[in-house]
Amino acid sequence: MDRPPGFDDFAAPPSACRQMMFWSWNGAMTRERISEMLEQFAARGIGGVFVHARPGLVTEYLSEEWWQLWSHALAECRRLGLECHIYDEHAFPSAFAGGHVMANRPHVGAGRLSCVPGDRPMPLGGSLVATVEPEGAGAPLRLVHVPEAASERMGGRPFVDILNPEATEEFLAVTHDEYARRYASAFGTTVKYVFTDEPDLRGGDGFHWTTLLETEFRREHGYDLRERLLDLGFCTPASPEVRFDYWSTVNRLFIESFARPVYEWCAQHGLAFTGHYWDHTWPSPARQPSNMALLRWMQVPGIDLLGFQFDHRDREKSAKCLVYAKEVASVANQLGCERVLCEGYGGRGYDMALRDFKPLTDYLLANGVNLNVPHLSHVSLAGVRKHEWPQTLSDHASWWDEYRLVADHEARLTYAACPGRTRNRVLLLHPTTSAWLHYVPASFDATASTRLDTAWMEALERSQRTLIAALNDRQVDFDLGDEFVLAEWASSADGRLTVGRCSYKRSIVPEMTENLLASTVDVLRAYLEAGGILFALGETPSRVNGRRSDAVRALAEAHPQRWIRLASRDELARRLRAEVPPRIAAADGGPLPRDLYVLRRERDDGTAVLVIANPFEQDVDVRVRVEGERLFVLDTANGTILPQASEPCEGGQVARLRLGPSGCALWAAVPAGAGRPDGTARDVLAAEAPTGAPFLAPRPSPSGDTRPKPPCVADASPRPVRFGAPVVERMQPNVLPLDYGDLTVGGATQAGIAVTAADTEVWRRHKFEQNAWLGVQYRRAYLDRTFPPDSGFSV
Missing domain, CATH: 3.20.20.80 (Glycosidases)
Incomplete structure (x- = not known):
């Protein structure tokens, strides 16, 4: 071969x-x-x-x-x-x-609910919804409904x-x-x-707020949100459950009112x-x-x-x-x-x-x-x-x-x-709904307790980001699990958690996961009862749907051999590497150098395509172990495919990986007997197309087709790169850019004004907020606008 x-x-x-x-x-x-x-x-x-x-x-x-x-x-x-x-x-x-x-x-x-201190003027068009005095604020605060203002970026609306x-x-x-x-x-x-x-x-500096949202909230949760605004915007014992209910309704409406209708329109067409x-x-x-x-x-x-x-x-x-x-x-x-x-x-x-x-x-x-x-x-x-x-x-x-x-x-x-599938074997829960319990908009961040909520949000982001990077740097193949996706697509059997087309051998509940959906608790219960292994960092989640609950603790206690608490990210990475061995690693089985990124796409015939990216300013020279019987290097600079020198090892091959700064390797790891039974090549972008979208899988021209290819394809052969001094050619008449000049507009002259300031001044003198072409013209609103005979300017 x-x-x-x-x-x-x-x-x-x-x-x-x-x-x-x-x-x-x-x-x-x-x-x-x-x-x-x-x-x-x-x-x-x-x-x-x-x-x-x-x-x-x-x-x-x-x-x-x-x-x-x-x-x-x-x-x-x-x-x-x-x-x-x-x-x-x-x-x-x-x-x-x-x-x-x-x-x-x-x-x-659109509209928003903003918090306005008593010593500040009401926002333009605002109407008072409630007055509250949260602990630590020092004075009553007004909660004001502010309609979305018209903007030139939105066509003047x-x-x-x-x-x-x-x-x-x-x-x-x-x-x-x-x-x-x-x-x-x-x-x-x-x-x-x-x-x-x-x-x-x-929402801007407040909460998204409309009459529709109020009505839908009351219908979904059975109480009036206006009566719980202190809990929503500030820190009270009931804040987590009210905030959860608020974001739950917003999330549902976003999907039902926008995301799903557009998705379905596209599918139908x-x-x-x-x-x-x-x-x-x-x-x-x-x-x-x-x-x-x-x-x-x-x-x-x-x-x-x-x-x-x-x-x-x-x-x-x-x-x-x-x-x-x-x-x-x-x-x-x-x-x-x-x-x-x-x-x-x-x-x-x-x-x-x-x-x-x-x-x-x-x-x-x-x-x-x-x-x-x-x-x-x-x-x-x-x-x-x-x-x-x-x-x-x-x-x-x-x-x-x-x-x-x-x-x-x-x-x-x-x-x-593109062809094939990425078969990651570990699922990391994404604690998005935990963030819902602590989010405070800028205008509400007025007390020591709300500032603690803001700090908690920052810590959550930092914690999850650090964990994701740590798993990546140790070549743990994993996906994130969104709780709403799990609610719709998750099932369990034989020790595995299946989400759609993916099957996971291990699952992780990350640190700072404070809340789970009730549906997520059901998913994890089924997974553990099916023999699944779950690693948990940090404290056991103490809330379900925003409410205090012992359900997760009871679930962990019922499965002490399968709900396994670990003390650190390093311990988690070691356990995962031991129990779900990486498919690509250093020759001795250890991790590859930090900040490498690896994609493994497995095709129907078992061939694995590996993209190994080194996007940062480091040199990499390491012996790498991969699964497969033969390795090939695909050169993206010239389009050639050549055998990659390698040595057999248990379960695969060992090859030398050398990457300079911003380097990238593209390998194909071929198992024994790879290839379709009829001996023909697999159609690129023809398999694995999403259901209902066959157009996403265009078939290449049949072998031997001599029809001319489009220009974007026909000239793809390697060509020389010019070195040396560049050749400068004038394509259009030259212009002389000026940074400063003298502007006369509206009968007044400003000498030595910066060009950008002069531009803004001209537009404002003609009753625009700014240069009109920074905005969006609704119909012909700019083109059909009229000005008096003495308008204009000179520079």
């Missing part, structure tokens, strides 16, 4: 395995610019686009002109062999349809109440149904995904719901009570991990990223989702170089995230647009002509690592 089976297109992966660019339509769009950029994307190995209306868009959103331009983009994508996907909003957060939802249904706006089903109904009608009416014939082929971007609660919620600050109930519970309602669950959040030169800064990478990958593993999306790279700044892309790419792939949507490719950098979330992956960047190196490396990693 000179190469493993199932890798025929490794050198030139198809469009489906390639990056899908976050394409920022942020100017006056033209067919010529659309065609020009799509041709550039294809030439640089990008597989498709998400058409993303963005601040600065001059063309009216959802107008007939918009649809004509979108149709042109779709036709051009078909011509070039690219995919063309839907972004569901004008800017972000999703769900307001560029202002159309609130314009059509003005009663579905308030944001919607994401918990209101009417808002989602209008959102789907205005946006999704209009795409379906025009492009249904392309759904599942050229158009596969609908991307949603950070739809969230609007042959599309995959994807994108991400506010995932990067677990635990964050003020944004969404449970990120994982929402991700369950996506055919392609996703996160965002932007360039400023991950730094390959700074381990500690990047540590939080692993929590939400594990959240999304765990849901995907459990529900059988082959693709996992990330909106990546963005916000790093114009100094981001080509070498800065690869570490994040490798980190994502090694953590199971295999559909990269690079943020951001701006159509225009005119005016204020150049300041909007730089950098840009477009012809404005000096390295753009060399970007294919990044795109092909990632495409080959994705092609190899």
Whole structure:
């Protein structure tokens, strides 16, 4: 065997395995610019686009002109062999349809409950709900309902109440149904995904609060929340149960009113719901009570991990990223989702170089995230647009002509690592509902006891993040278990806990787990009664559904040989490595060097694909033991596949792993007799597709097909890299940027004013809050605005 089976297109992966660019339509769009950029994307190995209306868009959103331009983009994508996907909003957060939802249904706006001291003025539009005097406050405090304010970022209107089903109904009608009416014939082929971007609660400095929420709370829990506001916002003996009830209702409404209806709409139309919620600050109930519970309602669950959040030169800064990478990958593993999306790279700044892309790419792939949507490719950098979330992956960047190196490396990693399954054998409970009992919004953080709650939340985040990193550094293969996912998908038999498609040999209750759902107690009881082994750190959970309860303690005492309390993370890691031996380890059986990330995907024929990423600034040289009879190294730089030198050992092979800073190895470990019975290669991206979404599994061209491949694939062969001094070529007439100047507006002159300050001053003098193109234009609100004859300015 000179190469493993199932890798025929490794050198030139198809469009489906390639990056899908976050394409920022942020100017006056033209067919010529659309065609020009799509041709550039294809030439640089990008597989498709998400058409993303963005601040600065001059063309009216959802107008007939918009649809004509979108149709042109779709036709051009078909011509070039690219995919063309839907972004569901004008800017972000999703769900307001560029202002159309609130314009059509003005009663579905969001609101919050804020705490206002007596010596401060009432917020604009606020109405008094209650006056309370919590212990330690020193004076009465007003609890005020504050409607969401209108914002230029929301088309000059308030944001919607994401918990209101009417808002989602209008959102789907205005946006999704209009795409379906025009492009249904392309759904599942050229158009596969609908991307949603950070739809969230609007609590601000308080609690999300609407009449609908009050009504639903009373119906669900049988008491009036207004009578328990002291318990909700401050610290009383009854606070945990009231807070649990509040977040339980919010979580249910978020799923029932938004996540599930959009998921079902996509399923009915042959599309995959994807994108991400506010995932990067677990635990964050003020944004969404449970990120994982929402991700369950996506055919392609996703996160965002932007360039400023991950730094390959700074381990500690990047540590939080692993929590939400594990959240999304765990849901995907459990529900059988082959693709996992990330909106990546963005916000790093114009100094981001080509070498800065690869570490994040490798980190994502090694953590199971295999559909990269690079943020951001701006159509225009005119005016204020150049300041909007730089950098840009477009012809404005000096390295753009060399970007294919990044795109092909990632495409080959994705092609190899998508098929098969990640079979993790340990489940770590994610204590999200414990955080619900302690969350206090900023305006309520007014007493010593509430400040203790805030400190407890910070300690919980730190504890879970540290445990996740410790298990990763010891090559323990594990998933996170969200309690709501467990309630729906968990069962037990023969000492194993099954969650969807995953089967776990060991389970962990982490430290600081104070609360469990009643359904989780039932799941753990069934698991222990079936012979399962559970490791517990810290104190035994003392609450069930927010109420004091001895149920968990009694369960632990009933199974003393299977509910095993451990004293430390180190002891936990040692027990897990002994009882669930890692499938990849150092040659002596010990852990690999710290901060390596390993993905193991097992294909139907038993071949295991290993992605081993070293995203930080360290050198690695270690002998590694892996399962398998033969090893192959897949070179993502040139598309070659060669045998990897190795020595047989008990149960596998030992090979030398050498990685420089930001290095990544891609290996295939082939067992004896691997390959399909008929001797043909396994179809890449054809097996393991999620139920009901066969379009996610495009089949490669039949062997021997000589049809021309699209540009993004056809030019994937290695090519030389130019070294030496760069060649500078003027593409357009030169301009002379100025930082300061003299501004005359409204009859007054300001000398030596900074250009950015002058820009703001001009817009304010013309009755705008700021530069209008930083906002979202509802219909033609900016274009049709009139000004008096003496308006204008000079510089």
